[in-house]
Amino acid sequence: MPIELSIIMPCLNEAETLAVCIGKARDYLERSGVSAEIVIGDNGSTDGSQAIALSLGARVVNVTQRGYGSALYGASLAAQGRYIIMADSDDSYDFSNLDPFISKLREGYDLVMGNRFKGGIKPGAMPWKNRYIGNPILSSIGKALFRCPASDFHCGIRGFSKEAFHRMDLRTTGMEYASEMVIKATLMNMKITEVPTTLSPDGRSRPPHLRPYRDGWRHLRFMLLFSPNWLFLYPGTLLMLIGIAGSLALMLTPIHIHHVRLGIDSLIYFAFMVIAGYQSVLFAILSRVYSVQENLYPGSIGYRYFFRHIGLERGLIAGGLLLATGLGAFIYALVEWQRFAFGMLDIEHIARICIPSGLTATLGIETILFSFFLSTLGMSVRHHPTESPLDYVEPERARG
8 A cells, every 4th residue: 555644753862752652553553454664763773773663663764864854754764654744752732633633634735733722731840930931932933934824833743745845845854944934934925833732741761852042042043143134125225225224314513402512423323224224135145145045945936026126236236336327425525625735624514525425435335245245145056966765764673
């Protein structure tokens, strides 16, 4: 029979709980009658985990590249089922109740997320700081940045189709893998839903591989880096607009607000805000281009339009005009200085020429350099073929 389901588990020295997890999965498959396989993505275990898995009829895939994401990716790559359900091999997730996931996958959903807050968290299964601070905050940030429908953004049990797995083209190797999966599925407009699931205490006697603060920061960092609009574009645009408005207002005359006088000292800081905001906007564009080029972020119509209409030549023209404007103002300042025989000048008057001159010249140079760098990133090159499964994993099967 064709395999409908592959149950995959990452493994790194999980001899204490691996047999329990495989046993629960096998019990479920026998009851449900689903045509399935169990695949263990082993990340270099030295405690006999591979032998345990093979003795219980599971397939073992040796993933040489270390990391939670690498182990799951290697197992998913080797999976033969139409659908894949992944969960940790520490006995914290219930492999004996996978019907909700199978049902939703058969309905056509691309990604089915478990929700521990709806299904139940048993006493001792999740530290209070993760339950009431870490997970709610990270899930809220994920929903705000990407409009993701999942309420439990980092639940470790989830199901997806093999076709969706290939479309997502996941690249991260560590704990960010879970975030990348949800984010990419959302950005690619895949069908996503949630089902209740129960979280139990970790069945191992040793500490878990998870480190709450380090891994929480890695997830947050990944979400921010995956959202250049919120990280760079929106703050940079706001800062630049404030700087431009303040600079234009102070270029001609000081401004008095009650007893406060804003003069050239304020003009300097408004000019700084323009430069900092402009650089942030450029970073947003460059980070998006890099992410698309590396297949970390799906391309869009707006992205293709930008590259089609904003090329090197237009960037050089815009930068050249800004630079020429700044140099023109610099020449005008020299003429003014000459009028006073290159002696003492009215600082209020000359600063209102020199500061905008330096500002526009700086923006022009940044635009020119940005255009060259953007053109380098956007060059049409032949990419190396993707890794083959045989380069990445080494399947093992039970003898006999």
